[in-house]
Amino acid sequence: MNVSFLRRNRLLAGLFTAVLATGIVAGTAAPASAGNSHHKKIDYVALGDSYAAGQGGGRYLDECLHTKAAYPRAVDKLPGVKLIADATCSGATSLDVLKHQIPRVKHKLQKAELVTLTVGANDIASQEIRETCGAPGAAAPATFDEQRCTTLVLKAIANVKERVLKALVKIDDIRDRVKILVTGYPRLFAAPADAFQARANAAVDGLNAALHQAVKKANMWGVRAYFVDVTRAFHGRLIGDRFPWLHAEGNDTWHPNKWGHLAYSVVVIWHVKRIF
Template sequence: MHRLLRTAAVATAALALIAVPAAAQAQAPELDYVALGDSYSSGSGAGPYTDAICQRSVKAHPSLLAEELGAEFTFVACGGATTDDVLAGQVQSLDAETDLVTIGIGGNDIGWTSAITACITPFQDCTPAIEEAERKATEELPAKLDAVYTEIETRSPDAEVLVTGYPRLFAAVNTCDAFGSISIAEQKRMNTGADVLSAVIQAASEDHGFTYVDVRDEFTGHEVCSRQPWLHGLTLTDIPYHPKASGHSSGYFPALLGAL
């Protein structure tokens, strides 16, 4: 049994069997939680940041989850991270005492930002960039994710691991974003690419017995160009095409709680 589940079971059994004075009650074990990943995990775009370089936000879903669980929290997710970055540095925060791990990674490995950039560039066909990102997702990313997930298993064999996916970016109902340079067809094509990435991450995580947390349903109706977007569109004042604070609190956070 995972330590996370075991701790909950022990606590429930203890409460059911015996009542003791508060002063005599033993402290419940504190949950040891480590958050790994890229900008969608660090909270780029959500602000404010405790780490300006990695853009770790107090409003990011790992921070919200740690507060909800009252966990001992190690936050090492970093904007711009790839699977290589996770292996080179972030996994060092894991050990045999880790109870819970969340990780969202893969978008930077397939050049998803380059595909977005191509689509917001006027008079440029972004289909080749999306197709290249999809190729990397299906042909190269599985092995990279397998290496990361294997390392997590090795370092924290008893941990409960939640793997977060990415939302579809666009509502695909009008051309509100990037001064109208992204057509509805391009928005739909980007969303198809996001689905390809999600499928790859889900398959890889489930191969390791991890729980995949799909946030696409939560973000439906809240994409860029929707009436109430939880994602930044093209902006010079924040991190474009990343979740706002509302995307973390109303999208990722409840999805994670549901998975737990």
């Protein structure tokens, strides 16, 4: 095992421990009433897909591929925060969040102070897009049509932007002035080895930009939403790097491993501390 790898991972784990230790009780982080872990005051609802459910982070706990490494579980450990509903599920799309997850936990959202949302990756990785764009493991197209591939991806990204905006407004309508964190996604490949990998990275960049734009537009309508960028946290840890924090193969391909989910947790917790 490379010594620098161990040191960096220990540093990340140490940072995570420190964040949990301070919780959101440090003077600028939260209301004083949230400081007592025995009297949790910030009710929290998690929405989204496999990146929020924790797929790739260890042993699966249910059919939605939840693992103990999922960032909502880490947020729940913060003094002053209580996870009252976790609707995240592997395979969820932006339409699933809008049409199914939000209605299913509406009664919980009515009293939530914090909501996290991670969604969009499945929209740009639909079966049609995978087959058209020649993704590994998908049925290879008879002839590659770059224009059709690009058109499908851009349409999917536009749909995500529209649906996420609707979801943010809908959540705010259910619980006025709730604070919503919308997380982005890491790029997948450190140094794209072929055209598909380059397109995949570009698609993630486009998706992140769309999510950020949806948050900004929601802000204009009075929604207290915040974009959480995780790209820097994964710098030097992508597929192709020596010690990636993403699975390169197997059933969890392109999902964070336990270290990737730990990185997500650290970034999300930092933002929770910042907004409360």
